[in-house]
Amino acid sequence: MNPTGALDAKTKHLIGLAVAAQIPCEYCVNGHTKAAKAAGATDAQIKEAIATAALVRFNSTMLNGSDGGREWSSPK
DSSP states (O other): OOTTSSSOHHHHHHHHHHHHHHTTOHHHHHHHHHHHHHTTOOHHHHHHHHHHHHHHHHHHHHHHHTTTTGGGSOOO
């Protein structure tokens, strides 16, 4: 990963882990977990990254399985 980018290595690996958990890619999950820990991520941060990705996927599934959220739109 680009070490001179706008995001630090820990953040990049937490994002990679979150995506890998949803693909799912067991090898990527293992690799990004190890790299995130090496970059200073805590177990709580790792769990939260995975949970956040799962929540986004859940909400996407619910919206795509219904009317896309139009029922929740404010009346105009």
